[in-house]
Structures are given as C-alpha cells and as structure tokens.
Amino acid sequence: MTPRTRPDLDAIPGYLPGRSFPGAIKLASNETTAGPLPSVREAIAEAAAGVNRYPDNQSTALVEALADFLDVPATTVTVGCGSVALCQELVQVTCNAGDEVVFGWRSFEAYPIVTLVAGATAVRVPLTHDDVHDLDAMAAAVTDKTRLMFVCNPNNPTGTVVNPADLERFLDAIPDHIVVVLDEAYFEYTDRAIDGVEIGRTRPNVVVLRTFSKAYGLAGLRVGYAVGAPSIITSMKKVHTAFSVSSVAQSGAVASLAASDELLARTALVTAERSRLRDSLRDMGFQVPESSANFVWIPLGAQSGDFSAASTEAGVIVRAYGDDGVRVTVGDPHENDAFLEFAASAAEKFAGATASR
Numbered sequence: 001m002t003p004r005t006r007p008d009l010d011a012i013p014g015y016l017p018g019r020s021f022p023g024a025i026k027l028a029s030n031e032t033t034a035g036p037l038p039s040v041r042e043a044i045a046e047a048a049a050g051v052n053r054y055p056d057n058q059s060t061a062l063v064e065a066l067a068d069f070l071d072v073p074a075t076t077v078t079v080g081c082g083s084v085a086l087c088q089e090l091v092q093v094t095c096n097a098g099d100e101v102v103f104g105w106r107s108f109e110a111y112p113i114v115t116l117v118a119g120a121t122a123v124r125v126p127l128t129h130d131d132v133h134d135l136d137a138m139a140a141a142v143t144d145k146t147r148l149m150f151v152c153n154p155n156n157p158t159g160t161v162v163n164p165a166d167l168e169r170f171l172d173a174i175p176d177h178i179v180v181v182l183d184e185a186y187f188e189y190t191d192r193a194i195d196g197v198e199i200g201r202t203r204p205n206v207v208v209l210r211t212f213s214k215a216y217g218l219a220g221l222r223v224g225y226a227v228g229a230p231s232i233i234t235s236m237k238k239v240h241t242a243f244s245v246s247s248v249a250q251s252g253a254v255a256s257l258a259a260s261d262e263l264l265a266r267t268a269l270v271t272a273e274r275s276r277l278r279d280s281l282r283d284m285g286f287q288v289p290e291s292s293a294n295f296v297w298i299p300l301g302a303q304s305g306d307f308s309a310a311s312t313e314a315g316v317i318v319r320a321y322g323d324d325g326v327r328v329t330v331g332d333p334h335e336n337d338a339f340l341e342f343a344a345s346a347a348e349k350f351a352g353a354t355a356s357r
C-alpha cells in the first residue's frame with residue numbers, strides 16, 4: 001500500500017530548481033552580487049563558534065535592533081527564517097480550512113503555496129494591463145471568507161509599485177478585521193514613496209514584511225521580519241517553528257543592520273543599472289514596465305519560455321513565468337552587458353511579443 005499523504009497537495013507543483021552550469025551568469029533569483037561585508041562575516045564567524053548552543057528563540061537582540069532601527073515598539077516586531085516563513089505564519093494565524101487569501105497574480109510564487117498548504121483558498125486577482133496590482137479588483141474580491149490579503153509592493157516578478165493614493169483608498173475600503181500584508185522585500189530599491197511601516201502606525205490591520213535576503217545581501221542566511229500590531233505578532237510567535245532563525249542568522253542580521261548605510265549605498269549601483277537595462281531594452285523595441293526593484297520584467301507572453309531558453313543557451317540564466325513574461329535580475333555591469341548582448345540578438349524575433357500580448 002502507498003503511504004497516504006494529503007491528496008490536495010497534488011495541486012501544488014514540486015519545486016523546480018533553476019538550471020545552472022559552470023560559467024553561467026545567473027540573473028534569476030534577485031540576489032545581490034556582492035558578498036557580506038567584513039564586519040558581517042566576522043559576526044557570522046563568531047556566532048559559528050557557539051552553535052553547540054540553541055539560538056535565542058525570541059531573537060531578542062535582533063528584534064530590539066530592528067525596533068530601534070525602525071523606531072517602533074519591540075512588541076510590534078517578529079523575525080522568521082526568511083520572510084517566506086512569515087508569509088506562512090500569517091496564513092496560519094488568520095485562516096482555517098476554506099477561508100480565503102486574496103493576492104494579485106502574477107505575484108510571489110510562495111503566496112499560493114502557503115495558502116494551499118494551510119488548507120485555505122487562494123483568490124488570484126489579475127494585474128492590470130500595465131502589470132500593476134489592480135487594487136480596485138482586489139477590494140472587490142473580498143468576501144465574508146476573506147481573512148488575509150497580500151499586496152506585494154514592488155511586485156515580484158513585475159517590479160511595479162502601486163500609487164500611494166490608490167493604496168490609501170484601497171486600505172480604507174478593506175474591512176479592518178482583514179489582515180493586509182504589504183510585502184516589501186524590495187523596499188530598499190524603491191523611492192520610498194510607500195513605506196509600510198509608516199502606514200502600519202495608524203492601521204492596525206496592516207502587517208509589513210521585509211527581508212535581509214535582497215538589498216542586505218544575506219539570502220543564504222535566511223532572515224526576514226514582520227512589523228504589525230502586537231496582537232498579530234503575538235499570534236505569529238505561537239505558530240513559529242521553534243529555533244528556526246539560527247544564532248548565526250541572528251548575529252549576521254544584527255551586524256548588517258549596524259552596517260546599513262554601507263549596505264544600502266550598494267543599491268545606488270543597482271538602481272542605475274536597472275535604468276540602463278530598461279532603457280537599452282526599450283531601445284531594442286521591448287516593452288518594459290518601470291521597475292522599483294532589483295529586476296526588470298519583460299512581458300513576452302507565450303514567447304517567455306523560448307526567450308528564456310535562448311538566453312540560457314547564450315549563457316545568461318533568467319526566469320520565465322509561464323506565458324506571462326521573463327524576469328531579469330539586475331546584476332553587475334558586465335553581467336547586464338552579457339544579457340543585453342543576447343537581448344539585442346534576440347530582439348528581432350521576440351520584441352514584438354511584448355507589444356502584442
């Protein structure tokens with residue numbers, strides 16, 4: 001007899017790791033290219049010497065450092081094994097089986113997965129034609145079963161941000177018993193016109209997620225954080241997988257916060273390269289929406305898979321999303337040059353697909 005697992009999990013596709021090969025230029029995971037600062041490396045090495053002990057399950061030093069950094073009470077902050085773990089906790093603390101989680105689509109692939117794993121129902125609201133969250137349609141999708149909404153801003157994979165006034169209007173329209181998550185994984189690359197932590201000061205149903213994986217360059221260490229009302233934060237701690245934020249991760253994150261000026265200075269190069277990528281692609285005839293993150297989106301429709309395969313063939317790994325588009329992470333200038341060289345050679349065949357979708 002086959003050991004029995006939940007049949008509803010068959011609806012969730014297994015994880016497919018991106019293709020890679022020696023010498024490939026990897027512009028597929030929105031990582032930063034620079035390694036950790038010496039001060040961060042040192043903190044990690046020091047913490048490594050103590051890993052015979054369990055970590056502080058409350059991550060006290062990190063939570064206090066974050067509260068200080070953001071000027072919020074420590075009771076409104078919690079950390080997780082990447083902010084993806086916090087997405088999961090938020091579904092767990094808001095939803096029973098059959099409850100609904102609303103999010104834009106396309107957006108972060110983790111949202112449907114954490115929703116379905118919890119036995120809740122995923123309600124995907126298509127983006128506008130400009131690849132931006134359709135906030136009116138999302139508000140209209142609310143039912144008496146809605147418990148949670150994810151607004152990914154900037155949106156992964158399209159890089160687009162919502163209009164600040166539209167977001168305020170949207171938040172006014174959502175009943176305040178529904179938790180609205182502003183996922184700001186790419187906040188540090190934006191112009192900061194929308195700052196979820198500020199919004200949350202007056203809106204107790206808003207939870208903000210940020211991460212050390214992107215602009216802070218610690219994707220391999222696994223630390224993210226949530227800021228929200230103490231009642232929600234307390235609930236999240238109840239479902240938290242014990243000790244899942246390691247002592248090494250906690251120390252690396254504290255040291256990174258202490259060096260935030262130096263780390264955030266790196267984002268200027270990324271945003272300059274982002275503009276260069278966008279302008280060059282547009283000059284080649286591709287339609288590329290304005291990005292506020294560390295990647296650009298090329299809405300190639302049904303050609304997405306072919307474009308990505310051809311790019312891989314040319315040595316640059318990018319990420320195709322079904323029949324919607326291709327996401328290209330902003331890398332170092334020479335990596336972006338390699339991608340642009342491929343794109344120029346492929347423009348005649350593919351650029352038209354971005355206009356005719």
Ligand SMILES: *Cc1c(COP(=O)(O)O)cnc(C)c1O
Nearest residue numbers: 082083084108156185211213224
């Ligand atoms: C990368 C990303 C995250 C978080 O990643 P972690 O490494 O788990 O912190 C969260 N949300 C979005 C939209 C992302 O793109």
